[in-house]
Amino acid sequence: MKKIAVDMDGVLANVYELYHQFHERDFGKRKLPEEIMGIPEGEAFPTIRQFIYETGFFLNVPVIEGSQEVMRKLNQQYELYIVSAATEFPKSLPEKQTWLGQHFPFISWQQMVFCGSKKVIKADIMIDDHFKNLDYFEGQTLLFTQPHNCRNNDHQHTRVDSWSAIEKLLL
């Protein structure tokens, strides 16, 4: 059975929606899409690290559209692992695990990996929104479109714009 390593933030978890909400709470207005296109998350939302350190941040992230249904199907045909770069924010670890349990109850603790770097991850396919993770990976790479990566027309990775695109590719 082929192994898939699925990223969490920006692939399963809609962190951008929460960045927008926190930004609006703190600055009174929402950023326009064109203001954040092609810009690293930390530059688009300069107070992002402060949001991320808030207790409960990761518990409240909305789920990315379509991810639950497609993940449920993938889980039957692949050895599925959630691989999240999370040790930079130690408090986020139990929150992320709780969030996964709530929204992806078919994913067991055996299928979760919380790490700092993804250079030690071995699988056949990696789905991620960050080049820094995909570039080191030795298997098939799917780049999940997010504002920060949308202007980089790299052709080393297969770009996917939605979970239905992943479904078409892998199921």
Add this chain to the structure above:
Amino acid sequence: MKKIAVDMDGVLANVYELYHQFHERDFGKRKLPEEIMGIPEGEAFPTIRQFIYETGFFLNVPVIEGSQEVMRKLNQQYELYIVSAATEFPKSLPEKQTWLGQHFPFISWQQMVFCGSKKVIKADIMIDDHFKNLDYFEGQTLLFTQPHNCRNNDHQHTRVDSWSAIEKLLL
């Protein structure tokens, strides 16, 4: 630079010492070495899972002798990762990270991995006390002697009885 994946419980963290202490607290006497030799941890200490769920358990584990000095040296010559199967006990994750920060301050968050299964780990060398982790690993495997594994004379893995044995092999 070669990558080493180092296990935490039973390799860096002396969990047996804490199992003994909890057992003595609850049953009034310490188990004899011969009572636990070659027996899985959960059978040797039947209330082990209850200890592990106690808040603070992983904060209070003593460090295995010699591990700090040798790890500091390995960290200069190898790409070192701590890989701990920890997601079965979600509350342990921040405790384990705090413990690492206290006893191995030269290990950064980028070098930490908390997972359920080690089947997704890629490195050149793995140091672990459990066959279930070493048996799936594709690189060089060092089996760190602990009571639960000491009667299994498997020759697939290189047995190491101490951190000075690791030092001799790898440095």
